[in-house]
Amino acid sequence: MAGEGKGGGIPRIKLKPGSGPWGERAPAGESAASAPPELTPRAAAAPQDGRLLIGKSGKPEYLTLKLANRHGLVAGATGTGKTVTLQVLAEGLSNAGVSVFAADIKGDLSGVAAPGQGKEVFVKRAAEIGIPYQPDRFPVVFWDIFGEQGHPIRATVTEMGPLLLSRLLELNDTQEGVLNIAFRVADDNNLPVLDLKDLRALLQFVSDRSDDVIQRYGNLAKASIGAIQRQLLVLENQGADKFLGEPALELTDFIRQDRDGRGVINILAADKLMTRPRLYASFLVWMLSELFETLPEVGDLDKPKLVFFFDEAHLLFNDAPKPLLDAVQQVVRLIRSKGVGVYFVTQNPLDVPEAVLGQLGNKVQHALRAFTPRDQKAVRAAAETFRQNPTFRTDEAILELAVGEALVSMLEPGGVPSVVERTRIAPPMAQVGPLTEAERREVMAASPLRGKYDQTLDRESAYEMLAKRKDMGAEAAQGAAESGGLGGLLGQLGTVLAGGGAASGKGGRAKMSMTELVIRSAAQSFARSASTQIAREAGRIIRNTLGGVSGDRRR
Structure with missing residues (x-):
């Protein structure tokens, strides 16, 4: 991708000098080679002709960037490769200049900030798909509601x-x-x-x-x-x-690009947050609603401004009151016109209400297990959401998929879902697995947002005003x-x-x-x-x- 980063109308947020090693574009006349070597663009170049590679069936399978804001679903049983697929999508979107926000449930996604290690299984998969494997790393900002493993996130x-x-x-x-x-x-x-x-x-x-x-x-x-x-x-x-407090998060801080025009991948440390599922779900719904209120109407861009991955999506919908479900459905339906794509990541497609599921156009379905009647129902429901392929039975294929394989159906130009294909997912180019604590601290120390949210602000508000009235x-x-x-x-x-x-x-x-x-x-x-x-x-x-x-x- 050209360094100008203009293709989809994504706003450039310029940072002050010295605010971080990837926060600014190289000065005029300075070559990309003068940037830190670990950040120089490499083989994982930006997608060509407005598409990013997902994997290969009998043919390459792509996500069309112009339709990436039509939302999506990544589903499958534990251990079938959902996190790797999420990482492949995040890397491709970043290369295209699209910012990403994703919750990191197990800490594995943090490895996207480090170059891949050339594991044999990934090198072999790249050769099968017909692409070169060359380790890469991506611009990352870490966030944490508790302020321990990333910048604190606060809302009033x-x-x-x-x-x-x-x-x-x-x-x-x-x-x-x-x-x-x-x-x-x-x-x-x-x-x-x-x-x-x-x-x-x-x-x-x-x-x-x-x-x-x-x-x-x-x-x-x-x-x-x-x-x-x-x-x-x-x-x-x-x-x-x-x-709950200040300084409150400015959501425009999620929409950034590095000096090479790659979108920043915002990673929320959610390992501790998952023990508080209501807080996790409420925070993510709040963030969706704030994005909807904050961002201007832009219609259908050549690529989204931001893609939001909602992992463990069932936590949002479990025991949610109807007004909240109605509101989520409305936001998901309308937020695409703000240039935001929402992708739900969950084990079971039945975790997502039918009214929301019907709005998810881009689907990646990993293997499901059918040990119980509910599991069998989930397999049938997942199969019925696809545009059927006459060469195989979708419900049977879901049970037979190996790790790293998935049924893929992406929206084609015109907004029509493609025929479902049994697909080998492309390998990620960054590290698969968590960073060490020292590596995470190094990334945080280099963040362009360092110091902006780290200290709690306690200005005069209701507590102080009411205390004065009493006195x-x-x-x-x-x-x-x-x-x-x-x-x-x-x-x-x-x-x-x-x-x-x-x-x-x-x-x-x-x-x-x-x-x-x-x-x-x-x-x-x-x-x-x-x-x-x-x-x-x-x-x-x-x-x-x-x-x-x-x-x-x-x-």
Whole structure:
């Protein structure tokens, strides 16, 4: 691929000098040979004629880059080669200048940052397919929600939104309703809710003013608030406090190219995260929704901006409420117009709901085992998703595939799926297997994003604002009330409507002045129309289904 990296309209994000060994293009007049030798382009060149090689059946099998944003599926039983196929796809996309994001469940995918070791099985497979085998390495950025094996990834509580947070906390419908009220109170009172301590303070604020909240927003059970607080403690004990906070991730940092125009492969360390499946699934759905909200409409490009591999996809759909499933289906359907492809990686095609499965045009099916009735059903279901090949029975072939073989059907020009073919998957050119700890640290030290996310930011937000309100004197409290804080306007109206005024020296109330009478009359008129005003406010969209707020989302 030419060094300019313009083919698909992928934005070039320029980095400051010295920000990393692969973050900048070589200066004008400087040859590629002057770049670090391990990063000089080699045999695994960018795909030609807009296609990348997947493997070979009776003929080469390709993924057409222009159709890579039509999503895909990589399925198969444990040990049949799914991870290697994922690595082959990631390498090919990177060579084409497409950025990649993938979860690394076992740590094996980290080896893509190191050159391959020329194992005999890979050299032999390359010869069978008719391509040269030459070790290569790829530009990689490591990420880790816990900040141990990569750059920390954080999102604010507000960005997560009540739906995803409710699923993360395993709340029932009543508790989810209370959480929605709390988010609305935060919006109306200009309280930035960034981390768990902010959310706790907000819930306590709502509880302390439950009478006003019920009057304005609807029923509120203090027992539900207590239940949410307990679930927040559980979540914190699982390490989710490291994910919820600032600095929040800028998703454009996933879309980068190295100096040779190759797309960066973003790898999420997910070995520890897999012990917290709800956190893993909620994070990935949040990221999909953020990509959908952040990226502009671009239609069908010559190649995607980003391809997203969702490993262990069943964790997303297990026990997911219907609103969340509907939202995921909608995002998957629409996000391709943002230049993003989504590929689900799972053991069983039945793990993916039919409505989502029907949107996955590019399919790689490794071997399945049929030891139980459910397994047999999965084999039949997988076979039925392909455009049948008259030369063999698809359901039988799925059971006979060797390691490194797969049934492949990719979209052809025009968006029509190709006839399924029994295919030998091409070998990866980078290392298969994990990096050592020292090698990972070396890659992290050279990252162009080093230092951007490493330190937690704790700016003034709901926790500090509410703490100040508790400590302020009467005059300051009156000022806060006049600025629109919850209870301020309602409290003042209560006083005026009750005929309150300045206290007389004899313990009674002074006679109301003409000005006070006018204010009281206006207040009574306002109160009569309050229900109408509240009804209108209720119709305003608080935030979209998967999180985020209207206006400034990171205030």
